[in-house]
Amino acid sequence: MDGVWNENVPVLMVDAGDLFGRRSKDEKHQTEFLCQMTGDLGYDGIGLGERDLNYGLPFLREMIEQNGLPFTNANVRDAKTGELILPEYLIVERNGIKYGLVSVLDPALKIITMTATEAEFTVDDPVAVMRELVPRLREKADCIVLLGHLGENNTEPLIREVKGIDISVTGHTFRNLQTERVLDDTAMFTATHEGRYIGRANLFIEEGTGRVMAIDVGITSLDDKVSSDAEMQAKVDQYKKELVEYKEAKRAAYPRxxxxxxxxxxxxxxxxxxxxxxxxxxxxxxxxxxxxxxxxxxxxxxxxxxxxxxxxxxxxxxxxxxxxxxxxxxxxxxxxxxxxxxxxxxxxxxxxxxxxxxxxxxxxxxxxxxxxxxxxxxxx
Ligand code: HEC
Ligand code: HEC
Ligand code: HEC
Ligand code: HEC
Known part of the structure; x- marks a missing residue:
């Protein structure tokens, strides 16, 4: 990211969800650290994945508040109040262009929190939600970016059904699609899973209209060839030490x-x-x-x-x-x-x-x- 920032081009940084870990206390502990680091990077928008509710809504809200994480979602509601649990969309301005960031979750992906005893959330139909929302969002934004947490299989049908989405970043996908695809008028791409890759899309946007004129996508594998940032590495090392201590303290309470x-x-x-x-x-x-x-x-x-x-x-x-x-x-x-x-x-x-x-x-x-x-x- 330092490399990108040093280029001095306007950057829009997004994630399509499933940032959080699996349902265990150890992974919850790791997720707290991950959220701090993600907050440091300064994302513009993060779509909600079903895993991001693994530790319950209060924990997600705590992470959002503590680390300034810009989560957004337009179809997950609190089952009791019927209210959306996150901001319906986000508007981010870069170089005079207004980007509308919006995210929907596939209702087939089960939300299971570690804390709940009964169903806490309802998930609306993504196509219906987007059909209604996109025209409304168009009035406020020049370029609409979908952070769809739908997997590959459900992203395409949605894009065919709903006109007016300029860019689609596919979440909940495990395949590494090396390049973009253009479907109707929408440019689709993905950065795959587990933070092992980072996807970069160079967008050529028409001034004034926000129309995507051209797009060029590359995926970088964050393997050993990408050198570590010294400051980040120090934080990770420190955290790993803490994690060992945390686990040992838990085990020590139940001596063998x-x-x-x-x-x-x-x-x-x-x-x-x-x-x-x-x-x-x-x-x-x-x-x-x-x-x-x-x-x-x-x-x-x-x-x-x-x-x-x-x-x-x-x-x-x-x-x-x-x-x-x-x-x-x-x-x-x-x-x-x-x-x-x-x-x-x-x-x-x-x-x-x-x-x-x-x-x-x-x-x-x-x-x-x-x-x-x-x-x-x-x-x-
Ligand atoms: C001191 C012993 C003890 C500990 C510690 C304990 N359990 Fe249990 N658990 C039991 C017993 C005994 C039952 C059966 C209770 C009954 O039916 O009377 C049970 C029942 C359950 C059930 C219900 C099983 C079912 O099929 O419906 C769940 C779920 C469960 N425990 C989860 C946990 C979890 C998660 C933890 C750790 C946070 C935990 N238990 C810690 C003894 C324990
Ligand atoms: C090492 C811990 C342990 C010991 C010892 C133990 N239980 Fe359990 N028992 C459990 C756990 C855990 C469950 C819940 C299992 C589940 O439902 O998944 C359970 C469930 C049960 C159930 C089913 C309860 C229900 O509501 O249907 C019965 C009956 C039961 N135990 C009887 C006994 C009896 C009688 C003893 C002693 C002879 C005993 N257990 C010893 C841990 C233990
Ligand atoms: C939840 C605890 C529990 C578990 C699990 C359990 N037992 Fe037992 N078992 C008992 C208790 C309590 C008795 C004594 C009952 C009595 O005589 O009142 C017993 C009795 C017995 C006896 C003596 C029976 C007799 O009448 O002489 C045998 C043999 C035995 N168990 C074998 C097993 C085997 C083998 C398993 C596993 C396949 C097993 N038990 C699992 C609690 C348990
Ligand atoms: C090679 C055969 C054999 C195996 C294997 C075996 N048992 Fe036994 N067990 C016996 C015989 C024989 C007795 C005494 C007669 C009886 O009570 O049935 C006995 C008795 C018992 C009793 C009653 C003990 C008492 O104090 O009165 C228990 C409980 C028991 N066995 C549990 C187990 C458990 C648990 C295992 C597995 C870890 C096991 N047995 C494996 C053969 C076996």
């Missing part, structure tokens, strides 16, 4: 110090062959899907959830996030019965299992827990 180094969890498969009845009852129980419950909430690497939704998280040789694809996901036999390598046959294991329930079924997570009624549901 119970049990013994000498014992092993053998995993559920090891018990199946000899205990068929117990196996049958277990496979149908919610304990067998406990990991999916936290994964669905985007929290499958959070110590505060893993302690109860996996096997032996706080035990030596127990479930570990450092060993992905661990055999010890879910609340397996050994979560209640203890290390399989110990295999007791003196009634000790039965007693221990009875006491195990309330470690996880505590007041906060299982307020209705009652041994007799709960055991009835998983008995074996």
């Amino acid at each position: 110090n119970l049990g013994s180094d000498k014992e092993q969890f053998l995993s559920e498969r090891a018990c199946m062959s000899c205990h068929e009845d117990a196996w049958k009852s277990y496979v149908g129980s919610p304990h067998r899907t406990a990991f999916a419950a936290i994964r669905n909430k985007g929290q499958s690497s959070e110590p505060e959830c893993l302690s109860c939704h996996t096997t032996g998280y706080m035990y030596k040789n127990g479930y570990s996030t450092e060993a992905p694809g661990s055999k010890l996901i879910n609340v397996q036999c050994e979560a209640c019965h203890g290390y399989g390598s110990e295999h007791a046959r003196d009634g000790k294991w039965v007693a221990q299992a009875k006491d195990s329930c309330v470690v996880c079924h505590d007041q906060k997570n299982s307020p209705e827990f009652d041994y007799a009624t709960y055991w009835e549901k998983i008995k074996h």
Whole structure:
């Protein structure tokens, strides 16, 4: 960007959405840093992607306010109030030309926030919204730029249906289209995903009318050939250090110090062959899907959830996030019965299992827990 700014040409900097990370607390932490850095770069407009709501609307608003991020969207509404959640469009003036920046989200892209228990948003039909909005925007802007978060497949039909869009930057696309395409009167291009590329479009705009006369697009891969900016690199290094500390502090709250180094969890498969009845009852129980419950909430690497939704998280040789694809996901036999390598046959294991329930079924997570009624549901 320094290179571009040094050319002293008017620059319009836009993004077509999905700036935010996946639904996990670690990525939320990273997203805060990413938003600061994005704010530093000084974008003119950012279209809303469904991922940008991963951590809820209050978090998005906080990021917008703290970092001056110019998010815009014309078809996502608060389900309760019916109001648009972001400015409907943005007008940015460069060299006497007024650019109208507008963004719509594909309703098929599910918005799932980490915080919500019910649907919070409604998404209007992009074509209908744009049909109504473009003529209105034309009165205020010379050149209309769509930051469509629609993927490739839905961008083209919209452009065919709605006349008057000058430039379309396609969001939610994973293909690297090296050049622009011109469809009817609209120049379309994309900068692909994950900030791994930066797209540059040189626009030749007719003075006075704002009409795009010619366009020339290039995509640069931000690989090792592009040297790092020293100031940015220092910030990234500093952040990476903080991130390690942050993760370590979280893990430290759930130390792996119970049990013994000498014992092993053998995993559920090891018990199946000899205990068929117990196996049958277990496979149908919610304990067998406990990991999916936290994964669905985007929290499958959070110590505060893993302690109860996996096997032996706080035990030596127990479930570990450092060993992905661990055999010890879910609340397996050994979560209640203890290390399989110990295999007791003196009634000790039965007693221990009875006491195990309330470690996880505590007041906060299982307020209705009652041994007799709960055991009835998983008995074996
Ligand atoms: C102290 C143990 C414990 C911790 C910690 C814990 N859970 Fe749970 N969780 C449970 C128990 C026990 C149940 C079953 C409650 C019941 O039905 O009585 C449960 C149920 C759930 C369910 C409902 C399952 C379903 O299929 O509907 C979800 C979702 C869930 N937990 C997510 C989480 C997340 C996310 C975290 C971390 C933020 C977490 N839990 C932390 C013990 C725990
Ligand atoms: C949620 C905790 C829990 C899980 C998971 C669990 N068990 Fe148990 N299991 C118990 C409890 C509690 C008892 C004792 C019940 C009683 O006698 O009141 C028990 C009893 C048993 C017994 C003794 C039965 C008898 O009557 O002698 C065997 C064998 C057994 N479990 C094997 C398994 C196997 C194998 C698995 C996994 C496929 C498994 N259990 C999963 C809690 C659990
Ligand atoms: C090679 C066969 C075999 C395997 C594998 C095996 N068990 Fe057992 N288990 C037995 C036998 C035999 C007994 C004693 C007779 C009985 O109670 O069924 C027993 C007893 C038990 C009991 C009752 C113990 C007590 O203290 O009274 C539990 C609980 C149990 N097994 C759990 C497991 C779990 C959990 C696993 C997997 C980690 C497992 N077993 C693997 C054969 C096996
Ligand atoms: C290691 C933690 C852990 C232990 C120990 C544990 N549970 Fe659970 N239990 C869970 C979690 C987590 C869930 C929720 C799983 C889900 O729905 O995804 C759950 C769910 C259940 C459910 C289903 C609840 C429902 O609303 O349908 C029953 C029943 C249950 N447990 C009984 C028991 C009993 C009885 C014991 C003791 C013998 C026990 N559990 C021990 C973690 C545990």
